[in-house]
Amino acid sequence: MKPDSLKNLADEADALLRVQWQQWPEAAGHYAALSQCRERTVEVGGVPVRLQCNPERIRSTASKVDRRSVAQRPCFLCDANRPAEQLSVPVAGRYQLLVNPYPIFPRHFTLPAVEHVPQLLRGRFGDMLQLAAALPACMVFYNGARCGASAPDHMHFQAGNKGFVPIESQWDTLLATQGESRRWEGGVVYSRLTRWPVAMLAFEDDDAEALYAFWERVEALLPVPSGDAEPPVNMLCSFTGTSWRCWAVLRTRHRPWQYDAGGEAQRLVSPGAVDMAGVVITPRETDFLSLSAAELADIYRQVADPSLLDVCLQQLKTRCR
Numbered sequence: 173m174k175p176d177s178l179k180n181l182a183d184e185a186d187a188l189l190r191v192q193w194q195q196w197p198e199a200a201g202h203y204a205a206l207s208q209c210r211e212r213t214v215e216v217g218g219v220p221v222r223l224q225c226n227p228e229r230i231r232s233t234a235s236k237v238d239r240r241s242v243a244q245r246p247c248f249l250c251d252a253n254r255p256a257e258q259l260s261v262p263v264a265g266r267y268q269l270l271v272n273p274y275p276i277f278p279r280h281f282t283l284p285a286v287e288h289v290p291q292l293l294r295g296r297f298g299d300m301l302q303l304a305a306a307l308p309a310c311m312v313f314y315n316g317a318r319c320g321a322s323a324p325d326h327m328h329f330q331a332g333n334k335g336f337v338p339i340e341s342q343w344d345t346l347l348a349t350q351g352e353s354r355r356w357e358g359g360v361v362y363s364r365l366t367r368w369p370v371a372m373l374a375f376e377d378d379d380a381e382a383l384y385a386f387w388e389r390v391e392a393l394l395p396v397p398s399g400d401a402e403p404p405v406n407m408l409c410s411f412t413g414t415s416w417r418c419w420a421v422l423r424t425r426h427r428p429w430q431y432d433a434g435g436e437a438q439r440l441v442s443p444g445a446v447d448m449a450g451v452v453i454t455p456r457e458t459d460f461l462s463l464s465a466a467e468l469a470d471i472y473r474q475v476a477d478p479s480l481l482d483v484c485l486q487q488l489k490t491r492c493r
């Protein structure tokens with residue numbers, strides 16, 4: 173994308189949000205309801221994880237994302253199927269900027285590709301870095317097709333305001349208290365949190381090409397499930413003004429076993445990037461009230477087993493100077 177084509181994006185995003193709040197009552201109602209959502213904090217692995225009781229998110233949490241179900245429903249990110257009230261801003265001819273009508277963040281955008289193409293980060297990580305730089309008040313994130321995306325058939329990023337997920341807002345403190353960092357080929361600094369029960373690889377640099385090369389290297393080390401086109405990941409990215417911070421969640425499972433359990437054992441939690449960065453969305457009050465720190469840690473370990481990060485870091489180390 174030409175950098176010039178993105179230079180007004182932050183202002184356009186602000187304006188779009190204002191207009192949609194005024195002109196689209198359904199979306200505005202969901203933003204008003206979000207401000208009333210209950211939250212509670214549970215410490216998991218040294219991170220103050222917040223539970224958000226958000227009934228409107230049941231659509232996403234309970235969405236059927238198997239190939240057959242997806243093929244049978246109209247795609248809600250394609251122009252033809254979107255609500256008439258939903259406006260869009262073109263982004264460099266490659267994406268559109270939309271206001272997400274079912275927000276998790278106080279300011280929550282969706283950025284679908286202009287074409288109906290599958291959800292794949294491969295070949296678009298550079299776009300993600302550019303979008304994060306163009307939206308400096310936001311964190312841009314990506315959910316792999318079976319990692320929390322409710323539209324696995326239509327490529328899209330999302331963006332939400334900075335200062336909201338603890339992994340991003342408290343990163344400096346977390347890194348100082350439980351971070352382990354190394355440098356890759358003299359450039360990109362990559363880190364993990366030693367107590368966080370999530371296979372999360374953080375990496376940071378001021379050089380977009382170096383970050384791209386680093387992520388290509390990491391991606392090549394990760395297992396790809398049969399039938400899939402890329403390793404299952406969530407990616408979060410924020411631009412600090414001079415450099416990018418990225419957090420890759422290396423996934424080992426789509427949903428925890430509790431999701432499909434019957435009765436009292438069931439937990440309707442379908443983790444995506446936001447959950448993995450420390451804000452767990454619980455559409456049902458019963459889950460919101462009952463999830464414990466131990467159970468959250470168990471869910472995290474199932475869907476992003478830290479032992480996968482161990483293997484990945486071991487392989488990366490052999491290539492470091």
Ligand SMILES: [Zn+2]
Nearest residue numbers: 247250288326
């Ligand atoms: Zn579509």
